[in-house]
Amino acid sequence: MAQTTTTTSKRAERGTLGNSAVRPDGLAKVQGRFAFSSDAWADNMLWGATLRSPHPHARIISIDASAALAINGVATVITAADVPGQLTYGLIANDQPVFAKDVVRFAGEPIAAVAADHPETARRALDAIVVVYEVLPALLDAEQAINGSFAPIHPDGNVIRRQKVVRGDQDFVGEVVVEGTYEVGMQDQAFLGLEAALALPDDDGAGVELYVATQWLHEDQKQIAACLGLPLERVRLTLGGVGGAFGGREDISLQVHCCLLALATQRPIKMQYGREESFFGHIHRHPASMVMRHHADRDGTLRRVEVRAVFDGGAYASTSSAVLINAVTHMQGPYRCDIATVDGYAVRSNNPPCGAMRGFGVVQACFGHESQMDKLAAACGLSPVDIRLKNAMRTGDRLITGQIVDSVAPVERCIRETAAISMPPPLAQDADLLDIPGGSGLTAQRSNIRRGVGWGVSIKNLMYSEGFDDYATARCHLTDGVATLQFATAEVGQGFVVLAQQIARSVLGVDTVLLEPISTAIGSAGSTSASRQTWMSGGAVDGACRLVRERLFEHVAAAHQLDPLRLAIDGTDVVDTRGSLRVAVAEAAPGLVLDETFEHHHRATEELDEDGQGNCHVAFAFVAHRAVVDVDPDLGLVKVVQIATAQDVGRVLNPLAALGQVEGGIAQGLGLAVMEEIVLKDGVMRNPSFTDYLLPTSLDAPIVVATMIEEPEPQAPLGAKGIGEPPCISVTPAIVAAIRDATGKALTRVPVRAQDIVFGD
Amino acid sequence: MTVINATSVQEVVNALRDYPDARLIQGGTDMMVEVNLNRARVNDVISLRRVAELRRWHLEPDRALLRIGAGVPFAEMERAPLSLYAPALAQAARTVGSPQIRAAGSLGGNLGTCSPAGDGLPVLSALDAVVHLRSATTERDVSIHDFMVGVKKNLKRPDEVIVAATVPVLQGFSGYAKVGSRNAMVISAASACLVHDAIGGTIRLAFGAVAPTVVRARRAEAWLGEQSNLQGSLTVSPALAREFGQRAAEECSPIDDHRSTALYRRHAVAVLAERLLLRANEYLDSDSRGSHE
Amino acid sequence: MSNEFYRLTVNGKEHDVRDAWTGESLMYVLRERLGLPGTKGACEQGECGSCTVLMDGEAICSCLVMAATAIDAQIVTVEGLTSDPTHTAPTDVQQAFIDAGGVQCGFCTPGFVVAVHHLLDRNPQPTELEIKEAVSGNICRCTGYGRIFAAIELARDQRNTQPKQPGH
Numbered sequence A: 001m002a003q004t005t006t007t008t009s010k011r012a013e014r015g016t017l018g019n020s021a022v023r024p025d026g027l028a029k030v031q032g033r034f035a036f037s038s039d040a041w042a043d044n045m046l047w048g049a050t051l052r053s054p055h056p057h058a059r060i061i062s063i064d065a066s067a068a069l070a071i072n073g074v075a076t077v078i079t080a081a082d083v084p085g086q087l088t089y090g091l092i093a094n095d096q097p098v099f100a101k102d103v104v105r106f107a108g109e110p111i112a113a114v115a116a117d118h119p120e121t122a123r124r125a126l127d128a129i130v131v132v133y134e135v136l137p138a139l140l141d142a143e144q145a146i147n148g149s150f151a152p153i154h155p156d157g158n159v160i161r162r163q164k165v166v167r168g169d170q171d172f173v174g175e176v177v178v179e180g181t182y183e184v185g186m187q188d189q190a191f192l193g194l195e196a197a198l199a200l201p202d203d204d205g206a207g208v209e210l211y212v213a214t215q216w217l218h219e220d221q222k223q224i225a226a227c228l229g230l231p232l233e234r235v236r237l238t239l240g241g242v243g244g245a246f247g248g249r250e251d252i253s254l255q256v257h258c259c260l261l262a263l264a265t266q267r268p269i270k271m272q273y274g275r276e277e278s279f280f281g282h283i284h285r286h287p288a289s290m291v292m293r294h295h296a297d298r299d300g301t302l303r304r305v306e307v308r309a310v311f312d313g314g315a316y317a318s319t320s321s322a323v324l325i326n327a328v329t330h331m332q333g334p335y336r337c338d339i340a341t342v343d344g345y346a347v348r349s350n351n352p353p354c355g356a357m358r359g360f361g362v363v364q365a366c367f368g369h370e371s372q373m374d375k376l377a378a379a380c381g382l383s384p385v386d387i388r389l390k391n392a393m394r395t396g397d398r399l400i401t402g403q404i405v406d407s408v409a410p411v412e413r414c415i416r417e418t419a420a421i422s423m424p425p426p427l428a429q430d431a432d433l434l435d436i437p438g439g440s441g442l443t444a445q446r447s448n449i450r451r452g453v454g455w456g457v458s459i460k461n462l463m464y465s466e467g468f469d470d471y472a473t474a475r476c477h478l479t480d481g482v483a484t485l486q487f488a489t490a491e492v493g494q495g496f497v498v499l500a501q502q503i504a505r506s507v508l509g510v511d512t513v514l515l516e517p518i519s520t521a522i523g524s525a526g527s528t529s530a531s532r533q534t535w536m537s538g539g540a541v542d543g544a545c546r547l548v549r550e551r552l553f554e555h556v557a558a559a560h561q562l563d564p565l566r567l568a569i570d571g572t573d574v575v576d577t578r579g580s581l582r583v584a585v586a587e588a589a590p591g592l593v594l595d596e597t598f599e600h601h602h603r604a605t606e607e608l609d610e611d612g613q614g615n616c617h618v619a620f621a622f623v624a625h626r627a628v629v630d631v632d633p634d635l636g637l638v639k640v641v642q643i644a645t646a647q648d649v650g651r652v653l654n655p656l657a658a659l660g661q662v663e664g665g666i667a668q669g670l671g672l673a674v675m676e677e678i679v680l681k682d683g684v685m686r687n688p689s690f691t692d693y694l695l696p697t698s699l700d701a702p703i704v705v706a707t708m709i710e711e712p713e714p715q716a717p718l719g720a721k722g723i724g725e726p727p728c729i730s731v732t733p734a735i736v737a738a739i740r741d742a743t744g745k746a747l748t749r750v751p752v753r754a755q756d757i758v759f760g761d
Numbered sequence B: 001m002t003v004i005n006a007t008s009v010q011e012v013v014n015a016l017r018d019y020p021d022a023r024l025i026q027g028g029t030d031m032m033v034e035v036n037l038n039r040a041r042v043n044d045v046i047s048l049r050r051v052a053e054l055r056r057w058h059l060e061p062d063r064a065l066l067r068i069g070a071g072v073p074f075a076e077m078e079r080a081p082l083s084l085y086a087p088a089l090a091q092a093a094r095t096v097g098s099p100q101i102r103a104a105g106s107l108g109g110n111l112g113t114c115s116p117a118g119d120g121l122p123v124l125s126a127l128d129a130v131v132h133l134r135s136a137t138t139e140r141d142v143s144i145h146d147f148m149v150g151v152k153k154n155l156k157r158p159d160e161v162i163v164a165a166t167v168p169v170l171q172g173f174s175g176y177a178k179v180g181s182r183n184a185m186v187i188s189a190a191s192a193c194l195v196h197d198a199i200g201g202t203i204r205l206a207f208g209a210v211a212p213t214v215v216r217a218r219r220a221e222a223w224l225g226e227q228s229n230l231q232g233s234l235t236v237s238p239a240l241a242r243e244f245g246q247r248a249a250e251e252c253s254p255i256d257d258h259r260s261t262a263l264y265r266r267h268a269v270a271v272l273a274e275r276l277l278l279r280a281n282e283y284l285d286s287d288s289r290g291s292h293e
Numbered sequence C: 001m002s003n004e005f006y007r008l009t010v011n012g013k014e015h016d017v018r019d020a021w022t023g024e025s026l027m028y029v030l031r032e033r034l035g036l037p038g039t040k041g042a043c044e045q046g047e048c049g050s051c052t053v054l055m056d057g058e059a060i061c062s063c064l065v066m067a068a069t070a071i072d073a074q075i076v077t078v079e080g081l082t083s084d085p086t087h088t089a090p091t092d093v094q095q096a097f098i099d100a101g102g103v104q105c106g107f108c109t110p111g112f113v114v115a116v117h118h119l120l121d122r123n124p125q126p127t128e129l130e131i132k133e134a135v136s137g138n139i140c141r142c143t144g145y146g147r148i149f150a151a152i153e154l155a156r157d158q159r160n161t162q163p164k165q166p167g168h
Helices: A026-030 A119-128 A142-147 A217-228 A255-265 A275-281 A320-329 A362-380 A384-391 A411-419 A496-508 A533-559 A655-674 A731-743 A754-759 B009-018 B031-036 B074-078 B087-094 B099-104 B107-113 B121-126 B218-227 B238-249 B262-288 C026-033 C092-099 C109-122 C128-134 C146-161
Strands: A046-052 A058-064 A074-079 A110-116 A130-135 A159-167 A176-184 A196-201 A208-212 A235-239 A269-272 A288-296 A302-312 A339-347 A450-462 A472-479 A482-487 A512-515 A567-570 A573-576 A582-584 A594-600 A619-632 A637-648 A703-709 B003-005 B023-025 B045-047 B057-059 B065-069 B130-134 B139-143 B148-150 B161-168 B174-179 B190-197 B202-208 C004-010 C013-020 C052-055 C058-061 C074-076
Touching: A026 C092, A026 C109, A046 A119, A046 A255, A046 A275, A058 A110, A074 A119, A074 A255, A110 A119, A110 A255, A142 A302, A142 A339, A159 A320, A176 A362, A196 A255, A208 A217, A208 A255, A217 A235, A217 A255, A255 A269, A288 A362, A302 A320, A302 A362, A320 A339, A320 A362, A362 A384, A362 A450, A362 A731, A384 A411, A384 A450, A411 A450, A411 A619, A411 A637, A411 A703, A450 A731, A472 A496, A472 A533, A482 A496, A482 A533, A496 A512, A496 A533, A533 A567, A533 A573, A533 A594, A619 A731, A637 A655, A637 A731, A655 A703, A655 A731, A655 C146, A754 B262, B009 B045, B009 B161, B023 B031, B074 B087, B074 B099, B087 B121, B087 B174, B087 B190, B099 C058, B107 B121, B107 B161, B121 B161, B121 B174, B121 B190, B121 B202, B174 B262, B190 B262, B202 B218, B202 B262, B218 B238, B238 B262, C004 C026, C013 C026, C026 C052, C052 C109, C058 C109, C092 C109, C092 C146, C109 C128, C109 C146, C128 C146
Parallel strands: A046 A269, A208 A235, A302 A339, A482 A512, A637 A703, B003 B045, B023 B045, C004 C074
Antiparallel strands: A046 A110, A058 A130, A074 A110, A159 A339, A176 A288, A196 A208, A196 A269, A288 A302, A450 A619, A472 A482, A472 A594, A567 A573, A573 A582, A619 A637, B057 B065, B065 B161, B130 B139, B130 B161, B174 B190, B190 B202, C004 C013, C052 C058, C052 C074
16 A cells, blocks of 8 residues: 655656645545555454543443454454553653543543444444443533642643743833733644554564554654554554644554554454544644733833633643643744733643644634734724734844744734735625625625724744754665655645655756655654644755765766866756766766665754743744635624735745645634634533534635745755744634624634624624 | 335335335435434335436426425526526525535435424425325325424324425515525524515515424514515515514524524524515515516 | 345446445445545545545435445446546546645545536536535635635636547
8 A cells, every 4th residue: 555656747847946846646646546544455454443431521430342242243342451551642741541441531532442344343342332430520611620629630630731931020011901811712623534544463463564644653653662562663654645634643543542453353453533533533722711911002012911821631631731832932923022921721621632733822822912912903093014013023033932033034024915915806796695604595695794804913933842852854865867765754735745856856956756655664754743844854855865965976076086066966967067077867877876864953942941931942934814804794604705915934845835735724724713613512522523513615715815925044954934834823813803893893712603793792 | 224226106105114114215415424423223224216206396287386306406406497486495405515415415305304404494384385295005295384393303104205395386585595604515503484475465484493393483474464565566674674583583492502502593583584575575676677587 | 234235337337246234335335345445535424525426427425325225326436537448647627636736635636526527517617606616515624725726727727728638
């Protein structure tokens, strides 16, 4: 199933950096031949399935699997008692059980897994397992976790992390003060390709090979091996085709279960979640509540932010502590602000676990700070644009953590270039019903509709923070003008595979770039998250290709008695920059095999101190969004008409892929603004399906007009910043501001629901 | 588990007699969800997909009645010529799920499942449709109002198949409107169908997703008849339309769930009823000017 | 669970299905029994369009078809759209998705490709809104739809300027 992908760019521009090179997996994907992890298959395989708790908090009194084991076709049932290694896993804290042992802490927590000859047999087996629970009161209110009124639901306690950011004169009171309380609902990544894996036991029964859709193969490998009680090298991972990720594949889901079943049965095991189980099986975006007070001078100069932020992490820690520090360190937004009083909590509860999702803590903070900036603008008599321009951060300014923003910081330019984008035409008198809020539901006429405009601007850190060395490894092999690249970078749809080829073509002057399977056979690439792979894995591929090029130049130079420093790549040739030598890369060193591996590390960062001070982040990217919406205020229905955006990207490496990231991120931010929310009642999800968890459709997609701001980032290996997260961050507050503009309603929570518009203040 | 791929209604009713526990499947858009999500363990299944009789529709000879086979897909209702005879049904059909679902789903499924959110049902209710049922030994016609009993409960006996529904072809406006939280592919949070019988001089209004079954706003209908002459062109004032909507909304009994709140649903149906009545008003205005489409 | 036997006609070929559980959807049978994994599943309830196939010329969700009831239908999957006998050349729609950047993770792509073939075969000149409505049952989580619309418009425009089609 894993294949080496081949493409030779047929385009005149050769598919080098800066061109819209064609993705190497594109043809297979459009023809249905691309092997996603759910397409993996092996002779003699069994199907795995997971039994989950219906209760958010309960003691497990007994588990009786005898009736399940008696079903014809059921091979095994495993529980916590069958975990040979570590009983828990986790990205930061090791606190999440492979299977709940004595207690379940969220509705949906795994209790047992079965292997059977058919998915239906497996389902029947799950139904036949008898679990006796003693239901316990559930901790569902984050404030109870903070104030200690609820007994710890986990040995690690009910507060996962508290982090303050304290800076400047703590008694300062601004000439203008605005306050607000903001809430963000629980969003789901809702990647289309459901969790799936195929585990193959080694012949000696003491190791396993796993094909899996994930964001970080090496971290998975580490956690799986620990739970299996196996040395790392006996757990080998290859990336199965990944149908989107958005943060939701950063944590372990079915990986350990699948391997355990394979080792228990000594047969290949396929596991694949359905959509409902997927909602239970991965973490979500943290719901958050934020009380904010912004202080400014009368002219609108931002002076102080006060924030109390509470993020509900759910039952297990996942990346909650990192999400929290992202939120608290970005609370001032992309603005200069000298004084901060921020108090943030990430708490444990019996709600579903939360962790990484595109925007990682900054999405929540941004909804708050941008709502506050609009309030401040109104209080100071400024327009939303003017207040943002007035306070726009520049290179050299400090964050509220004291860290100097030494990244390129074209905040003002992002705002000005967004403002320069033409507004959409007014809604036509004879507009098609599909263009009116309510769409084919025929709820409105043109005369029922009001239009609004709103703004959002954001800052997002790139790469991992707080001292973590999330390096990336890549290998380049060159022979007779054919390059082969190897890396463990998870291609989740973002297009790193084409970028890697573009880098190799540019650096080495080759046309044909082969890609080895993405696996743990090479060193870690870190996670495909934090907008980091273009920078980190791109830097690693670039580094490996440059090493190979040096060796090639040395060889050519020796053959022609030249100084290798005189050589350069021009198109597909090696040329002597001071002479007449010109030889095709493909013919420059017949038969010579060059093979180099390179690790890219970003600069070191620090942990925050008790007051939230320290150089904890690597680099930053900025973006501005302007939303135009049509609203039917009487019914509370919204149609987002246009999103204008200018994004600080450093350098555009593939225009088509960059635009795709921008448009895709905007759609996810739109989803959070007006429709996407996991609804909980007593800790139980009410809407774990695509019937009731609504994603934007083609008829909800706005027109996107995007400008890429290209000011190359000196720190970045290719001059390019990561572009994945910023598009989805400030578009949410921009849309909500536009709805406020159309309706005059306060709208302090997302997603904005129809009833909030109709009945809200 | 047996699958019977019937090719005629007679085969269907015979199979229902022989397999008393059998479930009927037409487009599959309800039943396969239950099977896929492990909500139901189905035993015997009778597929209606190949029963051509169920996929036909026709006008009765006097052209006053339209009989629509239970298996006619929503996609066909959206388009002419069927849309010309039942415009509200066409509008409702266009709001059902996605194009893929509309190619498979049908009134038979709406009636059989009998969810109050079924998009075709408010139209059938507003039109006082008659539902035709057959078994191996019986044949009966049931008013839509009697047919719908409760949430996912109807009057159909296990040995019966829904064959068709008959609705009148009326002179005058008929329209459907549905509120959901996105602009396509959404289950109704509240819906309404309003029909104006310009000859008979009545306005009929039905609501979906705001009570255990689709409900008619009969008191509001009667009240409107007292306030305004409903024969021929309507002359309803905006204030009257607003009061009509508010009165009608009193006749539903919505609930809070994950899709919406009772308060919003009641408000939404009032707005929908008001707007539909104003559209009906507008419709005959333009009709009398001879400029309607 | 069952020893039923039935026969499906997929991409012009007859396939025998034996020993299948009768509750299996057409999507499952295509993927797991007939070796046609191009049809994807992402919701099991007709809400995402990833499993779209043509059944007697209609675009439908194969997850909602009980496979054993599809016995006399002509079924076409993403693998069967090409008129190229070697099944290697992409169709015009497939090529347009590649050229216009309509593919990211690619999981929704086969469903879109089938739905777009269905659209353009019935309506060769769809407007922007007709395009949006025709694919409103196909969810894409990666692209925000912009490059997908561009791909569909590209395929439409190429069909209308080129008399002969690589696809059908």
